[in-house]
Amino acid sequence: MASIKDVAAAAGVSVATVSRVLNGHPSVSAEARARVMGAVAQLGYRPNAVARSLRTDQTHTLGLVISDVLNPYFTELARSVEEEARALGYSVIIGNADERPELQDHHVRNLLDRRIDGLLVSPTDGGSPLMLDAVRAGTPMVFVDRWIPGVEVPVVRADGRAAVRDLVAHLHRLGHRRLAIIAGPAATTTGSERVEAFRAALAEYGLLLPDAYIGQGDFQAESGRRVTEGFLDLPEPPEVVFAADNLMALGALDAVRARGLRVPDDLALAAFDDIPWFVHTDPPVTAIAQPTGELGRAAVRALVDRIEGRTPQSVTLPARLVVRRSCGEATPTPEITPPTQSPSPVQRSTS
Amino acid sequence: MASIKDVAAAAGVSVATVSRVLNGHPSVSAEARARVMGAVAQLGYRPNAVARSLRTDQTHTLGLVISDVLNPYFTELARSVEEEARALGYSVIIGNADERPELQDHHVRNLLDRRIDGLLVSPTDGGSPLMLDAVRAGTPMVFVDRWIPGVEVPVVRADGRAAVRDLVAHLHRLGHRRLAIIAGPAATTTGSERVEAFRAALAEYGLLLPDAYIGQGDFQAESGRRVTEGFLDLPEPPEVVFAADNLMALGALDAVRARGLRVPDDLALAAFDDIPWFVHTDPPVTAIAQPTGELGRAAVRALVDRIEGRTPQSVTLPARLVVRRSCGEATPTPEITPPTQSPSPVQRSTS
């Protein structure tokens, strides 16, 4: 591969001059610039980003550690992160933690070793020593979706509390009283918050969330299946299951179908995170939709602000309920709240 | 951040010795080793991968350029690629082409600039000059899923012809005669091959594939929607639509539902690529399943073989038909072919 020396030789100038034209430095004569450009084109020269990074101590790269690539929510998040980063002149390297803390640490370490300029993390746990050290060492970092309490890092996330309240109102209106939840790991904020939001909303209707109705999942499909089976085996099974993410909802659907039961007749189902497939499942699934793309973009902006010396902003965006048929036929409501107006509109899907 | 000099100073040895213990070089005294390890632990030292790469001309990194991260097929592929790469001591950087050739080139260029050790590509088009140059320049490369004819690069992919033949047999048995396809871009191999396999299978039943029944999609959902609407507007609409990937099948479902029609009564549907959601759609979708994980792993092995001086092997694995209900009720067959036995078993799903 041609190096800057080859270009300099071909253009009859010094490597310093080549470097200057490559970096758009103003003080280069038009003639030198032309000769260099010619040599670059002729040799098909491409600057070595590794060498440049070593010298400048910048990689123009962001690390993104997501909890699970197989989760469409994170996949959409990753896509918007890459898009915004590209627009701001950064590339992104994705690490998939697969909901496993050790794998998360592996990727954080790898990313740090590569000297990425900043790190976007959706933590799989309560914060490993490695991650805490990285924060203390001053690594620019921003949490997306999930975060670690007590750590001085900006957080970009959705607040689902109002939407969960809307969901419980919807369920109550349909006559459901025994409501259960498939929770994510308690060590994650989204794992515990969604349970708490659910519990608080139930309390408003004088309903309790007994321990037997809190199933411990790990945000992956298999756990949703297992927990749902446990619910169905209860002497008094719940009437509704609220899955704290879309993959556990998939597992719940598997479990219900495997027993030859039907949603919503035998068990109603709702999920956190809305995905395109929920429109076409049997039945279409009532879900809480996050503004995923906007979260990804806001997270990148916050991180780049931090990297470039500006003050990063934490951002909290509202999630919203999308009612479909998986909790029972909704009694038709005359007014339809427009989707973008109120802070937490109950959007009635056309499906 | 502590550098190798700091470690050397703290341990009272030269940087050469530090480097040797870090790299497991045998000729280091036990005492020096212990002192270095101590200093490393105490300083929390981590080698700078950028500097190491510059020096060794190796990044231990693979580039993976996929066509679309939002496609669950590619997401699963990416996951298995990362897993196998990690097992072999490599990390992977993913670039998402989003089915856009310019974006694909952007990522290839970025990856090349970063001096990745090798490139895994699922080409979005027939091969840009940039990609062709990279091959000519000797960049270790392997094509996965899609490939570029006439280019001397190993290919790891699934052969769907037998499964497509099984699909057409299934459709014919159900009485369908007017069969249409939503194709991918003709510039991609999977775009054209799936049409040709479909056409050839139809011919075995004396059926034609008229131009009006070949819709041009781009492997993304919106195109599936648009093409399906076109089919439904035809004076004589098809009885079945075969979507060449799962996202276009999603678009087809959208279009059918938007018109208040039903699958399979008004229009039957089948898809290339099987995904977990197809079990739970209304109705469950008959699909052709690829051995995605195995493809990803085989591709990595081939690429690493090439990188490490061994001779890489092209690999072709069979895809198989999974019958569900989206093409009409199947007449129950007495024997169930075990999924792993025959080269192209027609697996009857339990859903």
Add this chain to the structure above:
DNA sequence: CTGAAAGCGCTTACAG
């Protein structure tokens, strides 16, 4: 077993 030194491909003050 160990260290001094060269060099990977760049960028950037410094001097002219």
Add this chain to the structure above:
DNA sequence: CTGAAAGCGCTTACAG
């Protein structure tokens, strides 16, 4: 406007 030189953090022949 231009070039010689230093230096980023490593690895690795070379000499001892």
